[in-house]
Amino acid sequence: MESQIILLIFILVLSIFLGVELITKVPSTLHTPLMSGANAISGITLVGAILSSGSSEIVTIILGTSAVFFASINVVGGYLVTNRMLGMFKKK
Amino acid sequence: MDISILVNLTYIAASILFIVGLKMLGSPDTARQGNLLSASGMLLAVVITLLDQNIIDYRFIAGALLAGGIVGYFAATKVQMTSMPEMVAIFNGFGGIASLLVGSAEYVVSPLNNPALMGAIYLTVLIGGLTFTGSLIAYGKLSEVISGKPFLYKGQQFVNGLLLLTILLVGVNMIFVQGMISPNETLILLISLAFILGILFVIPIGGADMPVVIALLNSFSGLAACAAGFVITNNVLIVAGALVGASGLILTNIMCKAMNRSLANVLFSGFGAVSDSDTERSEEQGEVSPISAQDAYLILEAASSVLIVPGYGMAVAQAQHAVRELGELLEANGAEVKYAIHPVAGRMPGHMNVLLAEANVSYDVLVEPEDVNPIMETVDVCMVIGANDVVNPDAKENEGSPIYGMPIIEVDNSKTVFVLKRSMASGFAGIQNPLFFKSNTRMLFGDAKETVSTLVSEFKG
Numbered sequence: 001m002e003s004q005i006i007l008l009i010f011i012l013v014l015s016i017f018l019g020v021e022l023i024t025k026v027p028s029t030l031h032t033p034l035m036s037g038a039n040a041i042s043g044i045t046l047v048g049a050i051l052s053s054g055s056s057e058i059v060t061i062i063l064g065t066s067a068v069f070f071a072s073i074n075v076v077g078g079y080l081v082t083n084r085m086l087g088m089f090k091k092k
Numbered sequence: 093m094d095i096s097i098l099v100n101l102t103y104i105a106a107s108i109l110f111i112v113g114l115k116m117l118g119s120p121d122t123a124r125q126g127n128l129l130s131a132s133g134m135l136l137a138v139v140i141t142l143l144d145q146n147i148i149d150y151r152f153i154a155g156a157l158l159a160g161g162i163v164g165y166f167a168a169t170k171v172q173m174t175s176m177p178e179m180v181a182i183f184n185g186f187g188g189i190a191s192l193l194v195g196s197a198e199y200v201v202s203p204l205n206n207p208a209l210m211g212a213i214y215l216t217v218l219i220g221g222l223t224f225t226g227s228l229i230a231y232g233k234l235s236e237v238i239s240g241k242p243f244l245y246k247g248q249q250f251v252n253g254l255l256l257l258t259i260l261l262v263g264v265n266m267i268f269v270q271g272m273i274s275p276n277e278t279l280i281l282l283i284s285l286a287f288i289l290g291i292l293f294v295i296p297i298g299g300a301d302m303p304v305v306i307a308l309l310n311s312f313s314g315l316a317a318c319a320a321g322f323v324i325t326n327n328v329l330i331v332a333g334a335l336v337g338a339s340g341l342i343l344t345n346i347m348c349k350a351m352n353r354s355l356a357n358v359l360f361s362g363f364g365a366v367s368d369s370d371t372e373r374s375e376e377q378g379e380v381s382p383i384s385a386q387d388a389y390l391i392l393e394a395a396s397s398v399l400i401v402p403g404y405g406m407a408v409a410q411a412q413h414a415v416r417e418l419g420e421l422l423e424a425n426g427a428e429v430k431y432a433i434h435p436v437a438g439r440m441p442g443h444m445n446v447l448l449a450e451a452n453v454s455y456d457v458l459v460e461p462e463d464v465n466p467i468m469e470t471v472d473v474c475m476v477i478g479a480n481d482v483v484n485p486d487a488k489e490n491e492g493s494p495i496y497g498m499p500i501i502e503v504d505n506s507k508t509v510f511v512l513k514r515s516m517a518s519g520f521a522g523i524q525n526p527l528f529f530k531s532n533t534r535m536l537f538g539d540a541k542e543t544v545s546t547l548v549s550e551f552k553g
Contacts, residue, residue: 005208008325011331015334019334020342023343025115026118027118030120031440031445032442035307037114038310038339039310040130041110041134042310042333044137044328048191050141051144054146056148064197066156067191069156069159070186072159072160072164073164074187074190077183079168082127083131088446089120089123
């Protein structure tokens with residue numbers, strides 16, 4: 001268990017550094033689509049929600065299913081609106 | 093092959109797609125494909141998760157996915173670009189509550205477990221809960237359902253301190269002691285406290301500072317997902333959550349720098365709660381010089397370089413399409429036209445750029461303050477449309493001003509400044525603006541859209 005936690009923390013730390021590197025390169029003109037896109041990515045919690053709602057415990061199913069609902073709004077809405085916005089950015 | 097290996101390899105592939113997708117957001121040319129890559133990564137992760145053998149019943153999952161998808165679809169296709177901040181705010185909240193529910197679901201199954209898992213659940217529920225209610229308050233303030241004024245009361249710090257202490261004690265009980273109060277009570281107590289924390293965290297912050305708050309809550313929604321990743325020991329949640337967390341923090345930092353304020357100052361100062369002592373100064377500042385649209389046209393017609401400085405007021409007046417048309421006519425007339433965008437113009441990072449993109453303004457004519465300030469003396473006409481605080485010379489000249497030190501677009505250094513303004517009322521932050529009284533400033537009073545349309549018809553005339 002401990003070694004697994006350490007591995008996860010290792011992944012976390014590297015991901016944060018990677019995130020900082022990636023995001024600092026995004027130009028300010030794209031910051032709104034960046035936020036809505038990042039928002040959609042944070043809907044990844046949907047993965048956890050699906051696993052919970054597939055359980056056999058009734059309480060877990062209720063909690064998990066509600067989580068699936070909210071997270072999928074986040075994912076679908078987030079990606080679509082980002083796509084819509086980015087479609088507007090044109091160069092002459 | 094063991095299914096769990098396939099699942100984990102797919103999660104790695106999804107993580108790669110998120111990372112490459114974000115990398116492609118580095119340029120407007122590739123950004124849209126980047127978003128598609130990121131979305132396909134998500135699809136991949138979701139589909140492979142559905143193959144999990146422990147899933148007993150798919151009906152609820154399918155129903156919730158469909159319902160959420162429909163809501164998301166309509167929200168994304170119907171939302172006005174001016175309302176983007178509200179939408180991002182509420183979506184942050186949904187991300188937060190989803191993580192809270194995932195954490196809670198795990199806790200209900202095994203409430204007494206090793207401290208590492210309990211700690212992860214504690215953080216997931218806490219961050220998710222405060223992101224949820226904090227985002228709802230931010231949404232309320234942005235859509236003006238709740239007053240945008242900072243809400244301050246006596247003993248605020250005491251109440252907050254007490255709340256944080258209680259949250260800490262619940263954490264100690266949940267992670268280490270396990271059993272001082274029953275698991276169900278612990279969970280309900282923690283969720284309630286997290287909700288209250290979110291409300292008390294955002295409610296004292298003024299409407300003008302909401303861009304910072306949304307960026308921060310964006311980061312929190314990522315961190316909540318990240319914590320949920322620790323709960324279910326899932327790498328893709330940790331990677332994706334950390335990317336979002338980092339993104340939100342960087343944007344928060346950019347916003348704070350653009351206002352020359354620390355994050356602590358934004359969060360805890362109740363900025364704009366008391367109108368400052370500058371109000372009486374306004375009388376000594378002299379008179380403003382109004383100008384008619386017809387006279388303004390004559391000056392614009394002779395100008396060889398024009399800088400347009402849009403603010404949120406332009407979007408409120410729905411003037412962006414008229415502004416773009418004016419810009420094109422000026423270019424046809426031989427002038428060089430640029431748009432200077434301050435990082436805090438609009439109500440979220442990059443908001444103004446999206447509003448101009450929607451009005452078909454090419455993104456390569458959008459410039460940042462540091463690009464344009466050094467050459468401001470060479471600009472013939474600056475048109476300030478619905479912007480106020482971001483062009484306020486007090487930020488450079490008046491040490492007593494609440495915005496002193498904030499980087500601004502130094503339009504007062506250009507040859508002529510037109511300020512399009514409805515009236516002499518002060519800006520969103522409630523601060524007087526001496527720009528209006530400068531000798532090279534001319535006020536174009538009236539509705540921005542009408543004024544710009546008049547200018548357009550003069551050009552066509």
